[in-house]
Amino acid sequence: AGVGGLAACSDDDGSGGSGRGDGAGPADQIVAFHGDHQAGIATPAQDRLHFAAFDIVTDTRADLVALLREWTAAAAAMTSGLAVGAGVAGRQQAPPDDTGEAEGLAAGRLTLTFAVGPSLFTTADGVDRFGLAGRRPRALVDLPPFPGEALEPARCGGDLAVQACSDDPQVAVHAIRNLARIGRGTVAVRWSQLGFGRTASTSSTQITPRNLLGFKDGTNNLHVEQPARLDEHVWVAAADDGPAASWMVGGSYLVARRIRMLTEQWDRTPLAEQEATFGRTKVSGAPLGRTGEFEPVDLARRDADGEPVIPANAHIRLAAPETNGGQALLRRGYSFTDGSDGLGHLDAGLFFLAYQRDPRTQFIPIQRRLAGADALNEYIRHTGSAIFAVPPGVTTSAGDHWARLLFA
Numbered sequence: 268a269g270v271g272g273l274a275a276c277s278d279d280d281g282s283g284g285s286g287r288g289d290g291a292g293p294a295d296q297i298v299a300f301h302g303d304h305q306a307g308i309a310t311p312a313q314d315r316l317h318f319a320a321f322d323i324v325t326d327t328r329a330d331l332v333a334l335l336r337e338w339t340a341a342a343a344a345m346t347s348g349l350a351v352g353a354g355v356a357g358r359q360q361a362p363p364d365d366t367g368e369a370e371g372l373a374a375g376r377l378t379l380t381f382a383v384g385p386s387l388f389t390t391a392d393g394v395d396r397f398g399l400a401g402r403r404p405r406a407l408v409d410l411p412p413f414p415g416e417a418l419e420p421a422r423c424g425g426d427l428a429v430q431a432c433s434d435d436p437q438v439a440v441h442a443i444r445n446l447a448r449i450g451r452g453t454v455a456v457r458w459s460q461l462g463f464g465r466t467a468s469t470s471s472t473q474i475t476p477r478n479l480l481g482f483k484d485g486t487n488n489l490h491v492e493q494p495a496r497l498d499e500h501v502w503v504a505a506a507d508d509g510p511a512a513s514w515m516v517g518g519s520y521l522v523a524r525r526i527r528m529l530t531e532q533w534d535r536t537p538l539a540e541q542e543a544t545f546g547r548t549k550v551s552g553a554p555l556g557r558t559g560e561f562e563p564v565d566l567a568r569r570d571a572d573g574e575p576v577i578p579a580n581a582h583i584r585l586a587a588p589e590t591n592g593g594q595a596l597l598r599r600g601y602s603f604t605d606g607s608d609g610l611g612h613l614d615a616g617l618f619f620l621a622y623q624r625d626p627r628t629q630f631i632p633i634q635r636r637l638a639g640a641d642a643l644n645e646y647i648r649h650t651g652s653a654i655f656a657v658p659p660g661v662t663t664s665a666g667d668h669w670a671r672l673l674f675a
């Protein structure tokens with residue numbers, strides 16, 4: 268089966284990749300790299316994440332474009348279960364083309380999703396670094412400050428980003444490591460985040476996972492089986508921005524927030540208060556007052572005392588489309604634990620990733636509402652933040668590469 272998977276993804280796409288022994292795995296281990304949209308967005312969420320944000324360390328536009336070509340070929344190879352370039356074999360006198368730690372491993376539905384940050388277009392002091400300032404989409408705004416956040420600069424921003432998702436953590440880490448290695452001299456890793464478990468379902472075929480507060484997360488998410496809702500809430504359409512940003516049609520916008528959970532406080536909180544915080548039942552995931560996880564949320568419902576069954580400050584009330592002018596997000600986050608904070612507490616939480624068509628009308632107003640009143644705020648701190656434009660997918664046409672239209 269592994270050989271079959273490899274044959275279907277041979278070097279015809281120009282990736283130049285070589286096989287990883289018999290480890291590429293069956294075809295259902297492989298998510299198509301090419302397409303109208305990048306994979307890793309409307310793809311059933313894989314179990315593991317390695318996300319990396321990069322600073323560009325060159326001033327030369329041609330070097331950057333050359334890297335994007337090289338990265339695209341490497342990404343096409345790795346997502347097909349192939350090694351980069353000639354792999355680990357061959358030339359004894361040179362370092363191998365591939366670092367080798369994914370040798371023999373199946374692709375594990377690896378997806379690599381590429382994105383560009385606001386600082387690619389203009390530096391904080393207004394410098395147009397690569398002649399791209401006029402092509403910055405209006406929707407790619409700098410995120411405003413939100414009340415209560417405790418952002419650490421070393422976990423914020425980035426000129427470029429790559430989201431690697433796979434069911435195998437080693438495959439995801441291998442992919443980011445190889446891209447960083449290839450980019451040496453042109454880019455440097457600014458920050459990266461590992462995620463060990465998905466906190467969202469993005470397909471109706473998936474069981475809803477639990478976040479580190481023990482609640483089912485992703486019940487009311489957008490799903491890959493809802494193309495009309497994805498068109499409405501996730502994919503950038505031709506009329507969304509001016510001609511200068513036409514390179515984004517078919518793309519999306521990504522907001523990443525590293526959100527630490529104050530688990531010690533949470534673990535001392537009574538169950539009824541935990542459930543009131545979210546507006547859902549802990550075990551079943553059902554909205555309060557209901558029994559089934561997927562029963563509709565009725566925000567208008569009141570109890571015998573006339574009190575709202577879903578409290579006024581419950582997370583799902585404040586985040587719901589009904590409260591936010593019909594706006595929704597495709598959430599694709601992961602749980603993380605990064606050791607301890609040095610004060611005897613775990614540094615653990617949710618690496619929140621949300622895809623959307625326009626952050627000005629989606630993430631920003633929803634987060635403003637949450638930051639102002641969400642009962643969950645007592646138990647969380649936003650410690651990292653970044654926003655990115657995610658270009659459309661790479662086609663199979665010769666010479667296409669990540670963000671080609673931006674540089675055309």
Ligand SMILES: C=CC1=C(C)c2cc3[nH]c(cc4nc(cc5[nH]c(cc1n2)c(C)c5CCC(=O)O)C(CCC(=O)O)=C4C)c(C)c3C=C
Pocket residue numbers: 478480482483484485486487488524526527528545547564582583586587588595596616617619630633634637647
């Ligand atoms: C700005 C957007 C959001 C942030 C930040 C956010 C943080 C966050 N959420 C949870 C856990 C849950 N969120 C749930 C629902 C939910 N959350 C958002 C948005 C943000 N969450 C939305 C849009 C929704 C859907 C609301 C709806 O339509 O009903 C839920 C309930 C289950 C579900 O539907 O997914 C949980 C649980 C945590 C722990 C967290 C920060 C750490």
Ligand SMILES: [Fe+2]
Pocket residue numbers: 582586
């Ligand atoms: Fe949420």
